[in-house]
Amino acid sequence: MIRPILAYGAPILRQQTRELSRETPGLQQLITDMWQTLDNAAGVGLAAPQIGQPLRIFLADNRDEAEHLRQVFINASILEYGNTFSTEEEGCLSIPGLSVPVTRPDSIIIRYQDADFQTRTATFEGMNARIIQHEYDHVEGRLYLDRLSSLSRTLLRHKLQKVSRGKFRPSYPMQFPLRN
Template sequence: MVRPILAYGAPGLRQPTREVSRDTPGLQQLINDMWQTLDNAGGVGLAAPQIGQALRMFLVDNREAVYHIRKVFINASIVEYSSTVCTEEEGCLSIPGFAVPVTRPDSITIRYQDEIFQTMTATFHGMAARIIQHEYDHVEGILYLDRLPSLSRTLLRRKLQEISRGRFRPSYPMQFPLRS
Protein backbone atom coordinates (compact mmCIF):
# COMPACT_ATOMS: atom_id res chain seq x y z
CA MET A 1 0.00 0.00 0.00
CA VAL A 2 1.32 3.43 -0.92
CA ARG A 3 1.43 5.64 2.16
CA PRO A 4 1.43 9.44 2.24
CA ILE A 5 4.83 11.02 2.84
CA LEU A 6 5.04 13.61 5.62
CA ALA A 7 5.81 17.09 4.33
CA TYR A 8 8.34 19.51 5.77
CA GLY A 9 7.13 20.88 9.09
CA ALA A 10 5.45 17.66 10.24
CA PRO A 11 6.52 16.89 13.84
CA GLY A 12 7.06 13.22 12.92
CA LEU A 13 10.12 14.18 10.89
CA ARG A 14 11.86 15.41 14.06
CA GLN A 15 10.72 12.81 16.63
CA PRO A 16 13.16 10.36 18.21
CA THR A 17 13.00 6.91 16.67
CA ARG A 18 13.05 3.56 18.42
CA GLU A 19 14.88 0.40 17.49
CA VAL A 20 13.16 -2.21 15.38
CA SER A 21 12.93 -5.81 16.58
CA ARG A 22 11.76 -9.04 15.00
CA ASP A 23 8.64 -8.61 17.13
CA THR A 24 7.75 -5.16 15.77
CA PRO A 25 4.07 -5.55 14.81
CA GLY A 26 3.41 -5.53 11.06
CA LEU A 27 7.10 -5.15 10.20
CA GLN A 28 7.03 -7.05 6.89
CA GLN A 29 3.90 -5.18 5.77
CA LEU A 30 5.57 -1.88 6.71
CA ILE A 31 8.65 -2.78 4.65
CA ASN A 32 6.44 -3.72 1.69
CA ASP A 33 4.47 -0.47 2.05
CA MET A 34 7.68 1.55 2.21
CA TRP A 35 8.97 -0.05 -1.02
CA GLN A 36 5.68 0.67 -2.76
CA THR A 37 5.71 4.24 -1.47
CA LEU A 38 9.31 4.81 -2.56
CA ASP A 39 8.73 3.29 -6.00
CA ASN A 40 5.51 5.28 -6.48
CA ALA A 41 7.29 8.54 -5.61
CA GLY A 42 10.28 7.74 -7.83
CA GLY A 43 12.73 8.40 -5.00
CA VAL A 44 16.07 6.81 -4.15
CA GLY A 45 15.52 6.52 -0.40
CA LEU A 46 12.78 6.57 2.21
CA ALA A 47 12.97 6.49 6.01
CA ALA A 48 10.21 5.20 8.29
CA PRO A 49 9.76 8.65 9.95
CA GLN A 50 8.81 10.04 6.54
CA ILE A 51 5.65 7.95 6.63
CA GLY A 52 4.92 8.64 10.29
CA GLN A 53 6.66 5.61 11.79
CA ALA A 54 9.18 6.52 14.52
CA LEU A 55 11.38 3.51 13.76
CA ARG A 56 15.12 3.22 12.97
CA MET A 57 14.62 1.86 9.49
CA PHE A 58 15.17 3.14 5.97
CA LEU A 59 15.33 1.93 2.39
CA VAL A 60 17.82 2.79 -0.33
CA ASP A 61 17.42 2.18 -4.07
CA ASN A 62 20.02 3.95 -6.17
CA ARG A 63 18.87 2.38 -9.43
CA GLU A 64 20.65 5.03 -11.51
CA ALA A 65 24.12 4.08 -10.25
CA VAL A 66 26.59 1.66 -11.79
CA TYR A 67 26.63 -0.26 -8.49
CA HIS A 68 22.91 -0.66 -7.89
CA ILE A 69 21.80 -1.31 -4.33
CA ARG A 70 18.25 -1.93 -3.17
CA LYS A 71 18.43 -2.53 0.56
CA VAL A 72 16.59 -2.26 3.84
CA PHE A 73 18.66 -0.78 6.68
CA ILE A 74 17.40 -1.56 10.19
CA ASN A 75 18.90 -0.15 13.42
CA ALA A 76 21.77 1.34 11.44
CA SER A 77 24.77 3.08 12.91
CA ILE A 78 27.39 4.86 10.84
CA VAL A 79 30.70 3.78 12.35
CA GLU A 80 33.11 5.68 10.11
CA TYR A 81 33.05 8.70 7.83
CA SER A 82 35.76 9.45 5.26
CA SER A 83 37.82 12.60 5.71
CA THR A 84 37.20 13.55 2.09
CA VAL A 85 33.94 15.30 1.26
CA CYS A 86 31.89 16.12 -1.80
CA THR A 87 29.20 18.72 -2.43
CA GLU A 88 26.26 17.60 -4.58
CA GLU A 89 22.67 18.66 -5.12
CA GLU A 90 20.31 16.89 -2.75
CA GLY A 91 16.54 16.73 -2.57
CA CYS A 92 14.01 15.00 -0.36
CA LEU A 93 10.58 13.43 -0.86
CA SER A 94 9.39 15.32 2.26
CA ILE A 95 10.59 18.62 0.77
CA PRO A 96 9.49 18.33 -2.87
CA GLY A 97 10.25 20.75 -5.62
CA PHE A 98 13.85 21.76 -5.13
CA ALA A 99 17.35 20.56 -4.47
CA VAL A 100 20.28 22.36 -2.89
CA PRO A 101 24.00 21.66 -2.61
CA VAL A 102 24.91 19.67 0.51
CA THR A 103 28.42 18.70 1.59
CA ARG A 104 28.86 15.17 2.94
CA PRO A 105 31.68 12.65 3.38
CA ASP A 106 32.51 10.72 0.19
CA SER A 107 32.31 7.33 1.89
CA ILE A 108 30.96 5.75 5.03
CA THR A 109 31.08 2.47 6.87
CA ILE A 110 27.76 1.47 8.36
CA ARG A 111 26.63 -1.34 10.64
CA TYR A 112 23.00 -2.39 10.21
CA GLN A 113 20.59 -5.28 10.18
CA ASP A 114 18.92 -6.42 7.01
CA GLU A 115 15.26 -7.40 6.84
CA ILE A 116 15.98 -10.88 8.24
CA PHE A 117 17.96 -9.26 11.08
CA GLN A 118 21.40 -10.39 9.97
CA THR A 119 23.95 -7.88 11.22
CA MET A 120 26.05 -6.48 8.40
CA THR A 121 28.90 -3.99 8.16
CA ALA A 122 29.59 -2.42 4.78
CA THR A 123 31.40 0.51 3.23
CA PHE A 124 29.66 2.63 0.61
CA HIS A 125 31.07 5.31 -1.65
CA GLY A 126 29.76 8.10 -3.86
CA MET A 127 26.04 8.41 -4.46
CA ALA A 128 25.19 5.32 -2.39
CA ALA A 129 27.02 6.83 0.61
CA ARG A 130 25.18 10.15 0.10
CA ILE A 131 21.75 8.50 -0.06
CA ILE A 132 22.47 6.37 3.01
CA GLN A 133 23.64 9.42 5.00
CA HIS A 134 20.53 11.35 3.97
CA GLU A 135 18.19 8.54 5.09
CA TYR A 136 20.23 7.90 8.23
CA ASP A 137 19.77 11.57 9.11
CA HIS A 138 15.99 11.05 8.93
CA VAL A 139 16.09 8.36 11.62
CA GLU A 140 18.14 10.78 13.71
CA GLY A 141 15.51 13.53 13.27
CA ILE A 142 17.79 15.56 10.99
CA LEU A 143 16.81 17.01 7.62
CA TYR A 144 19.31 17.80 4.90
CA LEU A 145 18.41 21.48 5.28
CA ASP A 146 19.94 21.34 8.77
CA ARG A 147 23.30 20.81 7.07
CA LEU A 148 23.07 24.14 5.20
CA PRO A 149 24.48 27.45 6.41
CA SER A 150 21.91 29.50 8.33
CA LEU A 151 21.74 32.16 5.59
CA SER A 152 20.78 29.50 3.04
CA ARG A 153 18.03 28.20 5.34
CA THR A 154 16.75 31.76 5.83
CA LEU A 155 16.59 32.29 2.06
CA LEU A 156 14.55 29.08 1.69
CA ARG A 157 12.08 29.89 4.49
CA ARG A 158 9.24 31.13 2.26
CA LYS A 159 9.42 28.16 -0.09
CA LEU A 160 9.49 25.77 2.91
CA GLN A 161 6.38 27.41 4.35
CA GLU A 162 4.61 26.90 1.04
CA ILE A 163 5.52 23.22 1.07
CA SER A 164 4.33 22.72 4.67
CA ARG A 165 1.01 24.40 3.77
CA GLY A 166 0.51 22.07 0.81
CA ARG A 167 0.87 24.76 -1.84
CA PHE A 168 3.25 22.53 -3.76
CA ARG A 169 1.71 19.20 -4.71
CA PRO A 170 3.98 16.50 -6.09
CA SER A 171 2.69 13.51 -8.07
CA TYR A 172 2.74 11.28 -4.97
CA PRO A 173 0.50 11.38 -1.85
CA MET A 174 1.67 13.66 0.95
CA GLN A 175 0.44 14.67 4.39
CA PHE A 176 0.83 18.38 5.09
CA PRO A 177 1.18 19.73 8.64
CA LEU A 178 -0.31 23.19 8.06
CA ARG A 179 -3.42 24.41 6.34
CA SER A 180 -3.46 27.37 4.04
Template sequence: MILPIVAYGDPVLRVKGEEIEASYKDLQTLIDNMFDTMYNAYGVGLAAPQIGLPIRLFIVDASPFSEDEDLDEKDREQLSEFKQVFINPKITKEEGDEWSFNEGCLSIPDIREDVRRKPKITISYYDREFNHHEETYEGLAARVIQHEYDHIEGVLFTDKLSSLKKRLLKGKLANISKGKIKVDYKMRFPLAKKGR
Protein backbone atom coordinates (compact mmCIF):
# COMPACT_ATOMS: atom_id res chain seq x y z
CA MET A 1 0.00 0.00 0.00
CA ILE A 2 1.30 3.43 -0.93
CA LEU A 3 1.37 5.80 2.04
CA PRO A 4 1.50 9.62 1.96
CA ILE A 5 4.97 11.07 2.52
CA VAL A 6 5.15 13.73 5.22
CA ALA A 7 6.31 17.12 3.93
CA TYR A 8 8.88 19.52 5.36
CA GLY A 9 7.52 21.40 8.38
CA ASP A 10 5.75 18.45 10.00
CA PRO A 11 6.94 18.07 13.63
CA VAL A 12 7.40 14.28 13.22
CA LEU A 13 10.43 14.98 11.01
CA ARG A 14 12.14 16.63 14.01
CA VAL A 15 11.59 13.80 16.49
CA LYS A 16 14.38 11.42 17.47
CA GLY A 17 12.93 7.99 16.67
CA GLU A 18 12.24 5.34 19.32
CA GLU A 19 13.66 1.82 19.12
CA ILE A 20 11.19 -0.93 18.29
CA GLU A 21 10.85 -4.62 19.17
CA ALA A 22 10.47 -7.55 16.78
CA SER A 23 6.83 -7.68 17.97
CA TYR A 24 6.10 -4.14 16.65
CA LYS A 25 2.53 -4.21 15.28
CA ASP A 26 2.33 -5.28 11.62
CA LEU A 27 6.07 -4.69 11.12
CA GLN A 28 6.42 -6.76 7.94
CA THR A 29 3.40 -5.06 6.34
CA LEU A 30 4.82 -1.68 7.33
CA ILE A 31 8.16 -2.50 5.68
CA ASP A 32 6.41 -3.69 2.49
CA ASN A 33 4.30 -0.51 2.45
CA MET A 34 7.44 1.60 2.88
CA PHE A 35 9.06 -0.07 -0.15
CA ASP A 36 5.86 0.46 -2.20
CA THR A 37 5.79 4.12 -1.12
CA MET A 38 9.49 4.68 -1.89
CA TYR A 39 9.30 3.05 -5.34
CA ASN A 40 6.15 5.00 -6.20
CA ALA A 41 8.06 8.24 -5.49
CA TYR A 42 11.25 7.05 -7.29
CA GLY A 43 13.28 7.29 -4.08
CA VAL A 44 16.35 5.31 -3.03
CA GLY A 45 15.64 5.53 0.70
CA LEU A 46 12.74 6.15 3.07
CA ALA A 47 12.68 6.54 6.84
CA ALA A 48 9.69 5.84 9.10
CA PRO A 49 9.35 9.52 10.20
CA GLN A 50 8.70 10.36 6.53
CA ILE A 51 5.46 8.39 6.75
CA GLY A 52 4.61 9.86 10.15
CA LEU A 53 6.10 7.22 12.47
CA PRO A 54 8.75 8.38 14.99
CA ILE A 55 10.55 5.02 15.13
CA ARG A 56 14.10 3.89 14.30
CA LEU A 57 13.46 2.19 10.97
CA PHE A 58 14.52 3.02 7.44
CA ILE A 59 14.86 1.22 4.13
CA VAL A 60 17.17 1.68 1.17
CA ASP A 61 17.38 0.40 -2.38
CA ALA A 62 20.27 2.14 -4.09
CA SER A 63 20.10 0.04 -7.27
CA PRO A 64 19.02 3.07 -9.42
CA PHE A 65 22.49 4.56 -8.72
CA SER A 66 24.10 1.48 -10.30
CA GLU A 67 23.14 2.87 -13.72
CA ASP A 68 25.26 6.00 -13.18
CA GLU A 69 27.97 6.01 -15.87
CA ASP A 70 30.23 8.26 -13.73
CA LEU A 71 30.72 5.55 -11.09
CA ASP A 72 33.44 2.97 -11.36
CA GLU A 73 32.52 -0.68 -11.97
CA LYS A 74 33.05 -1.71 -8.31
CA ASP A 75 30.67 0.99 -7.03
CA ARG A 76 28.04 0.15 -9.65
CA GLU A 77 28.20 -3.52 -8.73
CA GLN A 78 27.89 -2.80 -4.98
CA LEU A 79 24.91 -0.47 -5.49
CA SER A 80 23.09 -2.82 -7.89
CA GLU A 81 22.50 -5.27 -5.04
CA PHE A 82 22.14 -2.78 -2.21
CA LYS A 83 18.62 -3.22 -0.86
CA GLN A 84 18.28 -3.35 2.91
CA VAL A 85 16.03 -2.76 5.90
CA PHE A 86 17.66 -1.04 8.90
CA ILE A 87 15.93 -1.43 12.27
CA ASN A 88 17.27 0.27 15.43
CA PRO A 89 20.46 1.27 13.59
CA LYS A 90 23.43 2.93 15.25
CA ILE A 91 26.27 4.46 13.26
CA THR A 92 29.32 3.56 15.35
CA LYS A 93 32.03 5.11 13.19
CA GLU A 94 32.37 7.71 10.41
CA GLU A 95 35.75 7.96 8.67
CA GLY A 96 37.61 9.85 5.96
CA ASP A 97 37.59 13.34 4.49
CA GLU A 98 34.14 14.80 3.91
CA TRP A 99 33.00 14.92 0.28
CA SER A 100 30.21 16.79 -1.43
CA PHE A 101 27.32 15.21 -3.31
CA ASN A 102 24.00 16.60 -4.53
CA GLU A 103 21.17 15.30 -2.32
CA GLY A 104 17.41 15.54 -2.42
CA CYS A 105 14.66 14.25 -0.17
CA LEU A 106 11.14 12.92 -0.77
CA SER A 107 9.89 15.09 2.12
CA ILE A 108 11.45 18.19 0.53
CA PRO A 109 10.54 17.90 -3.18
CA ASP A 110 12.17 20.11 -5.82
CA ILE A 111 15.13 21.09 -3.65
CA ARG A 112 18.55 19.57 -4.27
CA GLU A 113 21.77 20.81 -2.67
CA ASP A 114 25.36 19.69 -2.21
CA VAL A 115 25.87 18.12 1.22
CA ARG A 116 29.20 17.17 2.77
CA ARG A 117 29.48 13.77 4.49
CA LYS A 118 32.19 11.31 5.51
CA PRO A 119 32.84 8.62 2.85
CA LYS A 120 32.96 5.57 5.14
CA ILE A 121 30.69 4.42 7.96
CA THR A 122 30.27 1.43 10.25
CA ILE A 123 26.69 0.72 11.30
CA SER A 124 25.11 -1.77 13.67
CA TYR A 125 21.45 -2.67 12.94
CA TYR A 126 18.77 -5.37 12.74
CA ASP A 127 17.36 -6.57 9.41
CA ARG A 128 13.67 -7.25 8.78
CA GLU A 129 13.95 -10.71 10.40
CA PHE A 130 15.61 -9.06 13.43
CA ASN A 131 19.02 -10.59 12.76
CA HIS A 132 21.81 -8.35 14.05
CA HIS A 133 24.51 -7.04 11.68
CA GLU A 134 27.53 -4.77 11.93
CA GLU A 135 28.75 -3.64 8.52
CA THR A 136 30.96 -1.04 6.89
CA TYR A 137 29.79 0.91 3.85
CA GLU A 138 31.58 3.39 1.62
CA GLY A 139 30.77 5.95 -1.06
CA LEU A 140 27.18 6.37 -2.22
CA ALA A 141 25.92 3.44 -0.14
CA ALA A 142 27.29 5.15 2.99
CA ARG A 143 25.77 8.46 1.93
CA VAL A 144 22.28 7.02 1.40
CA ILE A 145 22.46 5.38 4.84
CA GLN A 146 23.67 8.63 6.49
CA HIS A 147 20.82 10.60 4.88
CA GLU A 148 18.18 8.14 6.11
CA TYR A 149 19.86 7.78 9.50
CA ASP A 150 19.62 11.56 9.92
CA HIS A 151 15.83 11.22 9.51
CA ILE A 152 15.53 8.93 12.53
CA GLU A 153 17.64 11.44 14.48
CA GLY A 154 15.26 14.30 13.57
CA VAL A 155 17.77 15.87 11.16
CA LEU A 156 17.13 16.95 7.55
CA PHE A 157 19.72 17.47 4.83
CA THR A 158 18.83 21.18 4.72
CA ASP A 159 20.16 21.46 8.30
CA LYS A 160 23.63 20.76 6.92
CA LEU A 161 23.61 23.74 4.55
CA SER A 162 25.25 27.12 5.14
CA SER A 163 23.16 29.82 6.83
CA LEU A 164 23.12 31.74 3.52
CA LYS A 165 21.76 28.71 1.62
CA LYS A 166 19.12 28.19 4.34
CA ARG A 167 17.98 31.82 4.03
CA LEU A 168 17.78 31.51 0.24
CA LEU A 169 15.62 28.36 0.56
CA LYS A 170 13.30 29.73 3.27
CA GLY A 171 10.47 30.71 0.90
CA LYS A 172 10.62 27.44 -1.05
CA LEU A 173 10.54 25.43 2.18
CA ALA A 174 7.56 27.44 3.46
CA ASN A 175 5.70 26.70 0.20
CA ILE A 176 6.42 22.97 0.57
CA SER A 177 4.93 23.02 4.10
CA LYS A 178 1.79 24.71 2.72
CA GLY A 179 1.45 22.25 -0.15
CA LYS A 180 2.13 24.95 -2.75
CA ILE A 181 4.11 22.56 -4.90
CA LYS A 182 3.45 20.03 -7.64
CA VAL A 183 4.44 16.45 -6.80
CA ASP A 184 3.54 13.22 -8.55
CA TYR A 185 3.29 11.12 -5.38
CA LYS A 186 1.03 11.19 -2.31
CA MET A 187 2.10 13.73 0.31
CA ARG A 188 0.79 15.14 3.58
CA PHE A 189 1.44 18.86 4.03
CA PRO A 190 1.44 20.19 7.62
CA LEU A 191 0.30 23.74 6.78
CA ALA A 192 -1.96 23.05 3.79
CA LYS A 193 -5.30 24.88 3.87
CA LYS A 194 -8.19 22.46 4.39
CA GLY A 195 -10.49 21.94 1.44
CA ARG A 196 -7.83 22.40 -1.22
Protein backbone atom coordinates (compact mmCIF):
# COMPACT_ATOMS: atom_id res chain seq x y z
CA MET A 1 0.00 0.00 0.00
CA ILE A 2 1.33 3.43 -0.93
CA ARG A 3 1.37 5.63 2.16
CA PRO A 4 1.36 9.43 2.27
CA ILE A 5 4.73 10.99 3.01
CA LEU A 6 4.72 13.45 5.89
CA ALA A 7 5.75 16.98 4.99
CA TYR A 8 8.29 19.17 6.74
CA GLY A 9 6.88 20.38 10.05
CA ALA A 10 5.39 17.04 11.10
CA PRO A 11 6.61 16.47 14.70
CA ILE A 12 7.48 12.81 14.11
CA LEU A 13 10.28 13.88 11.74
CA ARG A 14 12.12 15.22 14.82
CA GLN A 15 11.47 12.30 17.18
CA GLN A 16 13.78 9.54 18.29
CA THR A 17 12.89 6.17 16.80
CA ARG A 18 12.46 2.74 18.37
CA GLU A 19 14.44 -0.35 17.44
CA LEU A 20 12.68 -3.23 15.75
CA SER A 21 12.84 -6.95 16.39
CA ARG A 22 12.03 -9.90 14.19
CA GLU A 23 8.73 -10.09 16.13
CA THR A 24 7.70 -6.48 15.46
CA PRO A 25 4.03 -6.77 14.38
CA GLY A 26 3.46 -5.96 10.71
CA LEU A 27 7.17 -5.56 9.90
CA GLN A 28 7.09 -7.31 6.53
CA GLN A 29 4.00 -5.35 5.47
CA LEU A 30 5.72 -2.13 6.59
CA ILE A 31 8.75 -2.96 4.42
CA THR A 32 6.49 -3.73 1.44
CA ASP A 33 4.55 -0.49 1.96
CA MET A 34 7.77 1.51 2.25
CA TRP A 35 9.11 0.10 -1.04
CA GLN A 36 5.81 0.83 -2.79
CA THR A 37 5.76 4.36 -1.37
CA LEU A 38 9.38 5.01 -2.35
CA ASP A 39 8.95 3.61 -5.86
CA ASN A 40 5.75 5.63 -6.37
CA ALA A 41 7.56 8.83 -5.33
CA ALA A 42 10.60 7.95 -7.50
CA GLY A 43 12.91 8.71 -4.60
CA VAL A 44 16.27 7.25 -3.64
CA GLY A 45 15.52 6.75 0.05
CA LEU A 46 12.73 6.63 2.59
CA ALA A 47 12.73 6.34 6.38
CA ALA A 48 9.86 5.07 8.53
CA PRO A 49 9.31 8.45 10.28
CA GLN A 50 8.49 9.93 6.87
CA ILE A 51 5.39 7.73 6.75
CA GLY A 52 4.48 8.28 10.39
CA GLN A 53 6.26 5.34 12.00
CA PRO A 54 8.83 6.17 14.73
CA LEU A 55 10.91 3.09 13.90
CA ARG A 56 14.62 2.56 13.08
CA ILE A 57 14.19 1.38 9.52
CA PHE A 58 15.00 3.01 6.20
CA LEU A 59 15.42 2.10 2.56
CA ALA A 60 18.13 3.14 0.10
CA ASP A 61 17.62 2.78 -3.64
CA ASN A 62 20.38 4.07 -5.91
CA ARG A 63 19.56 3.13 -9.48
CA ASP A 64 22.94 4.25 -10.82
CA GLU A 65 24.49 1.35 -12.75
CA ALA A 66 27.95 1.77 -11.24
CA GLU A 67 26.72 2.08 -7.63
CA HIS A 68 23.44 0.14 -7.76
CA LEU A 69 21.95 -0.36 -4.29
CA ARG A 70 18.48 -1.43 -3.18
CA GLN A 71 18.62 -2.27 0.50
CA VAL A 72 16.59 -2.27 3.73
CA PHE A 73 18.46 -0.98 6.80
CA ILE A 74 17.02 -1.99 10.19
CA ASN A 75 18.42 -0.77 13.54
CA ALA A 76 21.36 0.80 11.73
CA SER A 77 24.32 2.39 13.45
CA ILE A 78 27.04 4.29 11.61
CA LEU A 79 30.30 3.09 13.12
CA GLU A 80 32.71 5.33 11.26
CA TYR A 81 32.66 8.33 8.95
CA GLY A 82 35.32 8.89 6.30
CA ASN A 83 37.66 11.86 6.59
CA THR A 84 37.07 13.30 3.12
CA PHE A 85 33.97 15.32 2.33
CA SER A 86 32.00 16.44 -0.68
CA THR A 87 29.16 18.85 -1.22
CA GLU A 88 26.23 17.78 -3.39
CA GLU A 89 22.65 18.91 -3.93
CA GLU A 90 20.21 17.06 -1.69
CA GLY A 91 16.45 17.03 -1.62
CA CYS A 92 13.97 15.14 0.50
CA LEU A 93 10.58 13.57 -0.20
CA SER A 94 9.30 15.32 2.96
CA ILE A 95 10.47 18.69 1.60
CA PRO A 96 9.33 18.72 -2.04
CA GLY A 97 10.47 21.46 -4.37
CA LEU A 98 13.64 22.26 -2.44
CA SER A 99 17.19 21.03 -2.90
CA VAL A 100 20.30 22.59 -1.47
CA PRO A 101 24.03 21.83 -1.28
CA VAL A 102 24.88 19.63 1.72
CA THR A 103 28.37 18.61 2.83
CA ARG A 104 28.80 15.04 4.04
CA PRO A 105 31.60 12.50 4.48
CA ASP A 106 32.36 10.56 1.28
CA SER A 107 32.31 7.17 3.01
CA ILE A 108 30.82 5.38 6.00
CA ILE A 109 31.01 2.05 7.78
CA ILE A 110 27.58 0.98 8.99
CA ARG A 111 26.21 -1.95 10.97
CA TYR A 112 22.59 -2.88 10.31
CA GLN A 113 20.16 -5.73 9.98
CA ASP A 114 18.72 -6.59 6.59
CA ALA A 115 15.10 -7.59 5.88
CA ASP A 116 15.89 -11.14 7.11
CA PHE A 117 17.37 -9.73 10.34
CA GLN A 118 20.87 -10.82 9.39
CA THR A 119 23.39 -8.45 10.99
CA ARG A 120 25.76 -6.93 8.46
CA THR A 121 28.63 -4.46 8.55
CA ALA A 122 29.44 -2.72 5.28
CA THR A 123 31.38 0.18 3.82
CA PHE A 124 29.61 2.52 1.44
CA GLU A 125 31.11 5.33 -0.61
CA GLY A 126 29.99 8.10 -2.91
CA MET A 127 26.29 8.53 -3.61
CA ASN A 128 25.37 5.37 -1.69
CA ALA A 129 27.06 6.76 1.43
CA ARG A 130 25.22 10.06 0.94
CA ILE A 131 21.80 8.40 0.56
CA ILE A 132 22.36 6.21 3.62
CA GLN A 133 23.53 9.17 5.74
CA HIS A 134 20.48 11.20 4.69
CA GLU A 135 18.09 8.39 5.66
CA TYR A 136 20.04 7.60 8.83
CA ASP A 137 19.56 11.23 9.85
CA HIS A 138 15.79 10.67 9.61
CA VAL A 139 15.83 7.77 12.09
CA GLU A 140 17.93 9.97 14.38
CA GLY A 141 15.30 12.74 14.26
CA ARG A 142 17.39 15.02 12.03
CA LEU A 143 16.84 16.54 8.60
CA TYR A 144 19.39 17.55 6.00
CA LEU A 145 18.47 21.15 6.80
CA ASP A 146 20.19 20.69 10.17
CA ARG A 147 23.49 20.41 8.31
CA LEU A 148 23.11 23.92 6.86
CA SER A 149 24.32 27.15 8.40
CA SER A 150 21.78 29.12 10.44
CA LEU A 151 21.88 31.83 7.75
CA SER A 152 21.01 29.29 5.05
CA ARG A 153 18.12 27.94 7.14
CA THR A 154 16.86 31.48 7.73
CA LEU A 155 16.92 32.19 4.01
CA LEU A 156 14.88 29.02 3.39
CA ARG A 157 12.27 29.73 6.10
CA HIS A 158 9.63 31.11 3.70
CA LYS A 159 9.94 28.10 1.35
CA LEU A 160 9.79 25.69 4.28
CA GLN A 161 6.60 27.33 5.55
CA LYS A 162 5.07 26.83 2.11
CA VAL A 163 6.02 23.15 2.18
CA SER A 164 4.49 22.59 5.64
CA ARG A 165 1.27 24.28 4.48
CA GLY A 166 0.96 22.15 1.36
CA LYS A 167 1.75 24.90 -1.15
CA PHE A 168 4.04 22.50 -3.06
CA ARG A 169 2.16 19.59 -4.62
CA PRO A 170 4.40 16.72 -5.66
CA SER A 171 3.15 13.83 -7.80
CA TYR A 172 3.02 11.51 -4.78
CA PRO A 173 0.57 11.53 -1.82
CA MET A 174 1.59 13.74 1.09
CA GLN A 175 0.22 14.67 4.48
CA PHE A 176 0.77 18.28 5.56
CA PRO A 177 0.96 19.30 9.23
CA LEU A 178 -0.24 22.89 8.73
CA ARG A 179 -3.15 24.10 6.67
CA ASN A 180 -4.43 27.61 6.11
